[in-house]
Amino acid sequence: MKKSILIFSLLGQLVFAQDKINISKEEVKRIETELADDKMQGREIFTPGIELASAFIENEFTKIGLSHYQKLNNYRQEFEVKGKSANNVIGILPGKSKPNEFVVFSAHYDHLGLKTSGKDKVYNGANDDASGVTAVIALAQYFAALNQNERTIIFVAFTGEEVGGFGSKHFSKGINADDVVAMFNVEMIGTESKWGKNSAYITGFEKSDFGEILQKNLKGSNFSFNSDPYPDQQLFYRSDNARLAALGVPAHTISTSKMDSEENYHQLSDEVSTLDLDNMTEIIKSIAISSTSIVNGKDTPTRVEKL
Structure with a gap:
């Protein structure tokens, strides 16, 4: 009887904790x-539109109070792609006791731009991947306010994902992969997964125990992480996690996108009105909870086999 009451109490505390997360x-x-x-x-x-997006993300990082990455004097990690200027947006929360161990939260902020004709010309990319960047900013707000991260957290919005992963490629070249403990790449979380609400999948689930750690931290909640249900699409190697994963980092993408039936994927119709913002908010909260033991230095995911 007492054991049952204790278990019920602990489960209640976990659900309550999720409800109280300030996201x-x-x-x-x-x-x-x-x-x-x-x-x-x-x-x-390379367009004025992405410059506006970069400025918005930089402003959000400024309001949060994130530190600058490496030797940058602002949040822009600039580089060239085929002779043209581009930039990632990066901010950090220095770790307290393990500052040289990094946990990365990332998403790409570029999308497809404009159609040349028609009444609706804007590829808004609400799900792909404004939803992921929204998660990164919300998580930066959360962890900055919590102020308990033992490991350094790197928050990065990549550019150039849609045209070849140029932003993540540049970022991966400039960091020691051995120092990166884990990477949470967030890609398209604005719609329900194939399992419905309060669920998402992790690409490359079997390649490390990253997913198992996340599931453990969510035990007692109503949220579940699952293995990638679309293995034939090779999603593990199709997003910004792939560059660091190739170097052995347990770098995985979290997504809910139904890749066999996502009707708004790369369409003009990918707009905010098509998203489930309630469910998206719960996903972001669950990422925060599930990452806790990694951010706090208690868990270290196993490495991915290098390519």
Whole structure:
């Protein structure tokens, strides 16, 4: 009898903790709506629209109070792609006791830009991947306010994912992969997964125990992480996690996108109105909870086999 009461009490505390995480739907909606606004012109690399998006993310990092990455004097990690200027946006929360061990939260902020004709010309990319960038900003807000990270957290919005992963490629070249403990790449979490609400999948689930750690930290909640249900699509190697994963980092992508039936994927119809913002908010909260033991230095995921 007493054991049953104790278990019930602990489960209740976990659910209560998830409810109390300071990540609100209102804030998620604000960030998401701004990133997917028509004025961003589809956030295509090398365009004024992506410059607006970069400036917005930089401003959010400034408000949060993130530190600058490496020797940068701002949040822009600039580089060239075929002779043209591009930039990632990076901010960090220095770790308390393990500052030289890094946990990365990432998403790409570029998208497809503008269609040349038609009434609706903007590829807003609300799900792909304004939803992921929204998660990164919301998680930065959360961890900065919590102020308990033992490991250094790197928050990065990559550019150039849609045209060849140039941002993540540049970032991976400039960091010692051995120092990166884990990478949470967030890609398209604005719609329900094939399992419905309160669920998502992790690409490359079997390649490390990253997913098992996340599931352990969510034990007692109503949220579940699952293995990638679309192995034939090779999603583990199709997003920004792939560059660091190739170097042995347990770098995985978290997504809910139904890749066999996502009707708005790379379409003009990928707009905020098509997203489930309530469910998206719960996903972001669950990422926060599930990453706790990694961020706090208690768990270290096994390495991925290098390519």
